[in-house]
Amino acid sequence: MGTIKRDWLDLSKSFPLQVSDNIGVVPDFNRLHWHDSLEINYVKQGEGIYLINGRTYTMREGDIILLGPNDLHRAFETRDLVLQVTVFDSALFAADQRYEPDILAPFTEMNIRFDNLLDRDNPAIGELRGLLLDMQREYRTRADSYRAVMRAQLARFLAYVNRNFSKAPVGSASRLRGKQSLARSVLQAIHEDPVRAWTLQELADIAHLSPSRFSAIFKQTVGTSPLNYCLQIRIGQAIQLLESTERKIIDIAAECGFHNLSNFNRVFSTHVGRTPSQVREGRQKQ
DNA sequence: CTCGCTGGAGACCTTAAACG
């Protein structure tokens, strides 16, 4: 497939970790996208809205947002937004996983044991903020051995998230691994024909489960409900077509499996935050 | 007239509870 915009961040192979500040919303950042790297966003100032996998989060000063490898996301500003963005590759912790296999759990078990938006009332969040700021200071000064210091700070960050922000005990995740293979066959079917108007019954039949049971298991393993997942794929495709072609909105809607425009407009607006025509205008301004 | 968008009724999906 590969029709949804996918960013390949230029992370150095030797040290795949970088920190930057985004003031307001950088146009490139503003588009719905995903990437294979892991991302930590820290709201230094102001307010904004984050759309992640079709869910809307309001973010305000002090909030920390984690984005895993497959989270479709898009941020925009509501007031004076300054975001510190820390991006890194999971390869950075390849060695650590030998003795600490759960070090990347905040990302690999996103939506199972962790939320994208970390609980702002958790007393441990202050320490996390400090670590992110320290990491950026190291990154800027690049004093001797800064890479080792940054990597240690990031490891501490992940460990503290693991320790203090988990919604469920560690054991619950391993039980879910069995269910993941069950979901895999269904995901494959969806991706082979994403435009099709899948019904819950059809998907449940592939998994040999009752619709309600299937829906629950899918949500547990994939992080979003079955039909919402299909919707995300189709919307991502529509954004791609709106931005890269001049075709009529009604044709794009039809190609992405929306049989009437009214429905397309409404669904699109709630998921993306702008109407289809606004998305297209946004492209032309750039 | 066409195109983009909104409102309402009904179909379908999601989720939790009760139970085998």
Add this chain to the structure above:
DNA sequence: CGTTTAAGGTCTCCAGCGAG
């Protein structure tokens, strides 16, 4: 671990409105 049931929420379709 699984099904059935039922309430509540979400999506789809159709009618209709305003702008160009």
